[in-house]
Amino acid sequence: MMSADTLGRTITARARFSAPGRGTPTGHEAWREQAACLGADVALFFHPEAVRGAARSGRTLEAKAICDACPVRLACRDQARAAREPYGIRGGETEEERKAWLKAQARRAAAKAKREAAA
Numbered sequence: 001m002m003s004a005d006t007l008g009r010t011i012t013a014r015a016r017f018s019a020p021g022r023g024t025p026t027g028h029e030a031w032r033e034q035a036a037c038l039g040a041d042v043a044l045f046f047h048p049e050a051v052r053g054a055a056r057s058g059r060t061l062e063a064k065a066i067c068d069a070c071p072v073r074l075a076c077r078d079q080a081r082a083a084r085e086p087y088g089i090r091g092g093e094t095e096e097e098r099k100a101w102l103k104a105q106a107r108r109a110a111a112k113a114k115r116e117a118a119a
Contacts, residue, residue: 037070044059044062044066045089047060064089067089067092073091076092077093078091079091080098081093081102084102
C-alpha cells in the first residue's frame, strides 16, 4: 500500500504528465498532438511504488514500445530532460535513465569547466 506522501507525489506527477489530449498544447508544446500516446492510459507510463521485478519490466517495455513508434519521441524526451521530470516514462526514457543522463551532463560540464580553468 502506498503512503499518503507517495500517493500525493504520484497524483501530482500524473497531473503534470500533460500527455497529448490533456489540455490544449500551444506553441512549443504543439508536438504533443502528434504523440503516439495520444489517448493511451497515462497510468501505463507511471509505476506504482510497490511494482517491482517482472511486473515493472513488463510495464516499462509496453510504455517504451509506444514511445519507440512515436514520431515526436525526441521532442518528448528533450522536454522531460529540460524540465527534469522526476516521474514517469517520457520520450522512451525511464526516471532512472533521465537521472543518469542528467548526472552525465553535469560531469561533462564540470570536466569542461575544469579544462577551461586550467587553460
